[in-house]
Amino acid sequence: MDLHLKGKKVLVTGGSKGIGRGIAEAFIREGAEVGVIARGTEGLNNLKEELTGIYAIQADVSNETEREEAFKAFIKNFGTIDILVNNAGGSSGGKTMETPVSSFREAMELNYFSALHLSQLAAAEMKKHKSGAVINISSIFGRESGGKPSYNNAKAAMISLTKSMADEVIQDGIRVNGIAPGSILHPTGNWQKRLEENPEKINRFVEEQIPAGRFGTVEEVADTAVFLASERASWIVGATLNVDGGQSRSNF
Structure with a gap:
């Protein structure tokens, strides 16, 4: 199936390893032009060596200034943005009563505020050509209990953002959707x-x-991402799709 993604300008956060790297590779296979943001220089250097043509940006997306500069660098290099994949994330702490408020703040900055801010920046660019797609990588635990509360809280906020923003920007030709992976082995x-x-x-x-x-596999998440970013998914707006082999206990 031709997803008509050739030449599309794609930015993937947390793209030097794991699910993020798999998504970047999937877009490259579709003929897209891809940039990735990641914190670790070693991972980015390996990425540049192994993936021809990838544009690598070193930045910590939990830092507002760094993510602004990273986004500016992407636009300077590619001229525009067609697809944003907010994949950067992580967890810390333990049970709610054992985890300091500072850890909850850090989780929100990394998992949620980075996605919110970059989505705002990307949508402003996408509006100029009345098309675009934003994909937020959350988790099945953004919908139900399991895992670390600081992470779950942030991913729940991301799922809510996906719907609220989608309803705002679809009139500008921009689709916002999400993927909630289950347990992925890599x-x-x-x-x-x-x-x-x-x-x-x-x-x-x-x-x-x-x-x-x-x-699940990285490739199964990546295949979902390229589909959601394509016009084949033109009537999917504000949805967060479980990609979990049935693991989620949620029935909606």
């Missing part, structure tokens, strides 16, 4: 570490908690 992720540390426990988790009977 070499640099937490599930890989847990699997190596205690394979019996993790295999039991998969058997009991994921109806499909396996972890």
Whole structure:
């Protein structure tokens, strides 16, 4: 299926490894021109060596000034933006009563405010040519309990942002949607570490908690992202799609 993404200017945050890198690679395969933002210079250097033509920007998107400068660098290099993928994220802390408020703030800056701010910047550019797509990578735990509360709270806010912003900017030809991955296995992720540390426990988790009977893959999330960014998904607006092999317990 030709998704008509050739030549599209795509920015992916947290794009040097894991799901973000998989999404960047998927857009490149579709013929798009891709820039990525990431904090780690080592990961970005590896990315540039392994993916021909990638435009790498070193920045911490939890910092407002750095993300503004990173976005300006992308626009200077590409001239415009057609697709933004807000993938940067992470978690810290533990149970709510054991986690300081500062950790909740940090989680919101990294997972939510970075996506909000970059979406505002991107939408302002997209309005100029009356088209564009924003994709927010959240989590099934943005809809239900599980995992670390600081992360879940931020991802819940991201899902809410996806809907509210989508309703505002669709009149300008801009579609905002999201993806809520379940448990995804990849070499640099937490599930890989847990699997190596205690394979019996993790295999039991998969058997009991994921109806499909396996972890998801980066490619399965990336395939969803390129579809949502394409005109093939033209009537999908404000949705956050679970990509989880049935893991989520939510029925809406």
